Amino acid sequence: MALLDEKQLRDRLKDLLPSSKRSWIYSAFISATAAEWLGNYLSLSSESRVLVRGRLDDVVNGVCDLNALKLLLEKGVNVGMSSALHAKIYFFDESVIASSSNLTAAGLALCQSPNIELGIEAQATASDVTIAENLWRQAVKVDLSLLQKMTDYVEGLDLSKSTEHLIWPGELFVEKRDLYCSDFPLEGSLDQPEWNRFELLAQTTAYRWLLNEVMKENVALSFGYLTKKLHDALYDDPLPYRSDVKQMLSSLLSIVDRLDEEKLQITRPRHSQIVSLRSLVN
CATH class of the missing domain: 1.10.10 (Arc Repressor Mutant, subunit A)
Structure with a gap:
């Protein structure tokens, strides 16, 4: 195992994405720049998935870009949302990377002034797969139809008021996850x-x-x-x-x-x- 900074993570992903049948990326935040970059390297399969936190206040405050999710869906990537997600993991056939890096330009050193990030790569175990699968099982699955409804809802918000503690209406986001x-x-x-x-x-x-x-x-x-x-x-x-x-x-x-x-x-x-x-x- 070795530590990976944001640039090393980006370069490691370049190696793993094209050759992996299983590409699971769980990241609280996502940007369009990073989603487009991901799409350029990702080997698409039924095992391609991206899980984000996707809270309404994240969308309004710009840390979860719905256009990024649309880009991924149009490329055939499975997309989910989990409102309590804070983890950032990059999961492939034989290895898993746990990192502080979100799927954003700053997190993956895709911009001139990236964040300082650190992560670690290890061999994926059966237990790791179970944990990742459990998170995905509980996620709200997003398709283009639901994403459009979410986009329309955001566009109809009065953003002159406080954007703190906004929540999706029940008809758009109903989550059933483990209780803590x-x-x-x-x-x-x-x-x-x-x-x-x-x-x-x-x-x-x-x-x-x-x-x-x-x-x-x-x-x-x-x-x-x-x-x-x-x-x-x-x-x-x-x-x-x-x-x-x-x-x-x-x-x-x-x-x-x-x-x-x-x-x-x-x-x-x-x-x-x-x-x-x-x-x-x-």
């Missing part, structure tokens, strides 16, 4: 907009998990039952203590109780907490 402690309101993050505005809360993975559990059972659920379900659903390794799971759930229910006047209702019989659908109560 970081998806829940934690100490130090309670002032974030998603925990103070229902329209943002409703799009969080934590709220969607809670709503899905209640809708699936179609009955009122106790705090104890939900604690066990949450503990079993978390993918963190190591798993948190049960006491920490209780605190996470308690924080979420407190926020739901304060903000949700549409779907879920929290009641407290005998000093416990019960979560139910408002449609069942009313």
Whole structure:
């Protein structure tokens, strides 16, 4: 294994891209310059894929270029989005490169003033493949039709207002991914907009998990039952203590109780907490 700076990574990709049947590139950010460069070297196959974070605020702030995704789709590359993605990996037949370099001109030294980046190349293992495949399985798959709808939505935004904490509407972006402690309101993050505005809360993975559990059972659920379900659903390794799971759930229910006047209702019989659908109560 050896460290690769941004220029060495670019040159290594030039070697690997044309000869690899499997080319998986996962990068939080993407630029049109880098996508065009990639297309010039990529050996297209059904195994060609690019996974980006793709959040609406990324698009509006220019770190995720929808034109770059269009270019790749038109070349036959599979494209996905995962809103929690921060990793940057370049995965080929026999090797995988983990790097700080995004798929951008600055990240791959395709401009005069690139970022200072470092990465490392190693032989790909079966475990590496499983991790990468799991990320792809949970991604929102993007085609030209969906991309056009996203482009139209962005063009219709009033960007004279704040561009922080923008989210895609549910009809464009519905994500089903593994559940982690970081998806829940934690100490130090309670002032974030998603925990103070229902329209943002409703799009969080934590709220969607809670709503899905209640809708699936179609009955009122106790705090104890939900604690066990949450503990079993978390993918963190190591798993948190049960006491920490209780605190996470308690924080979420407190926020739901304060903000949700549409779907879920929290009641407290005998000093416990019960979560139910408002449609069942009313």
